[in-house]
Amino acid sequence: MAAMVTTTKSANLPRFSIKTLMLSSIIVSIVGLLAFTVISFFVMSRTKVSGPLYQEIIRNKDLVADILPPPEYIIESWLTVHEVRLAAERGDKAAIAADKEKFVRLQKEYDERQVYWGKEPLSTETRTLLLEESLKPAREFYSIANNDFFPALEKGDQGATQAAFAKMATAYEGHRKQIDKLVTLANKDAEQGEKNTAVY
Numbered sequence: 001m002a003a004m005v006t007t008t009k010s011a012n013l014p015r016f017s018i019k020t021l022m023l024s025s026i027i028v029s030i031v032g033l034l035a036f037t038v039i040s041f042f043v044m045s046r047t048k049v050s051g052p053l054y055q056e057i058i059r060n061k062d063l064v065a066d067i068l069p070p071p072e073y074i075i076e077s078w079l080t081v082h083e084v085r086l087a088a089e090r091g092d093k094a095a096i097a098a099d100k101e102k103f104v105r106l107q108k109e110y111d112e113r114q115v116y117w118g119k120e121p122l123s124t125e126t127r128t129l130l131l132e133e134s135l136k137p138a139r140e141f142y143s144i145a146n147n148d149f150f151p152a153l154e155k156g157d158q159g160a161t162q163a164a165f166a167k168m169a170t171a172y173e174g175h176r177k178q179i180d181k182l183v184t185l186a187n188k189d190a191e192q193g194e195k196n197t198a199v200y
Helices: 002-012 018-047 052-067 075-090 093-118 124-133 135-155 158-198
Strands: none
Touching: 075 093, 075 135, 075 158, 093 124, 093 135, 124 135, 124 158, 135 158
16 A cells, blocks of 8 residues: 555656756756846946945045044144144143143154055055155154254243244155155056056
């Protein structure tokens, strides 16, 4: 009886020819390939240069750059020196101490970023502007601040303080000119990089 039941069940099962099975396999493969192609295209279109995700990343980086002072540009250090002078005029020793501490931190951040970029694969022109041409006046700026400006300020020597401030202004302007050149070069390189990547 058991054998008869098994035979009956087998007889009721659908039978497919080899041709049908092969055709089904081909169709499944084609559908899978098409699905993979569509998904890959969707992902690539979103992540490629100029794609939505790429634009979002660039937009966020630009926003941060617009909000935060850049460590490689000593403009915030220069602003802090102005704040120190104003605090000195008011006789606010607590503000002077706080601003000096801030100045030390900013110099440390600048030095750290110099080390970082020194290890990065930069173009020759970029490396020269960032690690040499803009660095030299920046170091002069910090040296004058630490060795002349702050000591004179603490002694109450207004003549020496003013002389040091004038020297720092010259060093800052020299640094700023090189930074302006660097920004122009970096924007040009970024634009060219996007064009080269878009080809692919």
